[in-house]
Structure formats: structure tokens, C-alpha cells
Amino acid sequence: MATFEPKIVCFSCNFGWGYLTDGEVRRMRVKHWVPVLCSGKIDTTHILEAFRSGADGVLILGCLDGDCHFQDGNYQTRKKVQLLQRVLPSFGVDPRRVRMKLSVDPEGNSISKIIEEMSRDLKSIGPLGLHSSLEKRVAVKRVAVK
Numbered sequence: 001m002a003t004f005e006p007k008i009v010c011f012s013c014n015f016g017w018g019y020l021t022d023g024e025v026r027r028m029r030v031k032h033w034v035p036v037l038c039s040g041k042i043d044t045t046h047i048l049e050a051f052r053s054g055a056d057g058v059l060i061l062g063c064l065d066g067d068c069h070f071q072d073g074n075y076q077t078r079k080k081v082q083l084l085q086r087v088l089p090s091f092g093v094d095p096r097r098v099r100m101k102l103s104v105d106p107e108g109n110s111i112s113k114i115i116e117e118m119s120r121d122l123k124s125i126g127p128l129g130l131h132s133s134l135e136k137r138v139a140v141k142r143v144a145v146k
Contacts, residue, residue, distance in 0.1 A: 004123055004126065004127055005119075006056040006057055006118075006119050006122035006123060006127070007032065007054055007055050007056050007057075008032065008055065008056065008057045008058070008059055008115060008118060008119060008122070009032040009034065009050040009053075009055040009057075009058050009059070010032065010033050010034065010058075010059045010060075010061065010111075010115070011034045011036050011039065011042050011046070011058070011059070011060045011061065012033065012034070012035050012036065012060075012061040012111075013036060013037075013038055013039045013061060013062050013063055013073075013074075014035050014036065014037060014038075015037075015038070015063060015068075015069040016061070016062060016063035016064065016067065016103065016104045016105070017061045017104075017105055017111070032050075032055065037070075038062075038068065038069060038070045038073040038074075039060055039061070039062030039063070039068075039073050039074050039077040039100075040068070040070055040072070040073020040074065040076045040077055041073070042060060042077055042080070043080070044080050044083075044084050047081075047084060047098060051093065051097075051128060055128070056097065056122050056127055056128045057097045057098070057099070057118055057119075057122045057128075058097065058098050058099070059099050059100075059101065059114065059115070059118055060077060060081065060098075060099070060100040060101070061100075061101050061103070061105075061111070061114075062074040062077055062078075062100060062101070062102050063102065063103075063104060064102050064103060064104055065102060067104060074102055077100065078100060078102070081098055081100045084098060085098055093128065094125050096121060096125065097122065097125070097128065099118055101114055
């Protein structure tokens with residue numbers, strides 16, 4: 001039997017966490033890296049879509065409180081994440097599968113440690129495996145950007 005290797009989607013604010021190269025991301029063993037202009041641009045539908053697409057966990061890397069380039073993007077995202085974590089159990093999804101880290105690391109030195117820690121925690125929880133209740137009750141609408 002193969003060992004479970006969690007799939008983590010990582011949304012990363014470019015201002016607080018830097019512009020990492022593809023080589024740096026591969027070195028950290030992150031397969032699904034999504035750089036964003038601000039963590040405030042992440043919507044709950046993006047997180048749910050990550051789960052529907054096969055992610056076992058979602059990590060959001062945002063700026064420290066008071067250091068958001070767009071004033072309160074990290075604060076707004078934290079509110080979304082906290083509300084989502086309260087709702088996820090009703091879909092059969094452990095809220096520990098969504099994690100938000102607010103810090104500043106433009107060189108990306110601490111990211112591999114954060115990923116390893118989350119990966120270890122997800123291994124103890126096990127694979128998500130979409131539950132039919134999540135698939136049926138969470139309809140994420142794809143919107144075309146013009």
C-alpha cells in the first residue's frame with residue numbers, strides 16, 4: 001500500500017511572502033502554488049474549488065496584521081477562513097484542512113517548514129476523498145473573467 005502524500009494548495013501573498021521562483025517552489029515540494037496580489041483576493045469559493053479539485057489541505061500565507069499593502073486584506077481573509085472553518089464540518093471536512101499563516105518572509109525561508117508541518121498534520125487526518133455531501137451541497141460556480 002502506498003503512503004499517503006497530502007496535496008496542499010498554497011495561496012501566497014506576493015508582498016509579505018515574496019516572489020518565489022519555480023525552482024524555489026519545487027525545492028519546497030509544493031505542487032500547487034498560487035501567488036496572489038493580496039490574501040484579501042482569496043475568496044471562499046477558491047478554497048472550496050481547491051478541495052473539489054482534489055486538495056487535501058489549503059494553506060494561505062498572508063501579511064502580518066497592520067502590514068497589509070492593501071490595508072486590511074489579511075483581516076478580511078482571516079474572517080472568511082474562520083467562518084469557513086465553522087461550516088466545513090457540516091460537509092464532513094475537518095476544519096484543520098484550512099490553515100492561514102500571517103507573517104512576513106520575502107525570501108521564503110520558513111515556507112518549507114510550514115508546508116512540512118501542515119503535511120504531517122494532514123497525514124494524521126488522512127486523505128480528504130470528496131464526500132458526496134460536499135459534492136452535492138457545495139456548487140462552486142466558475143466565472144469567466146473578461
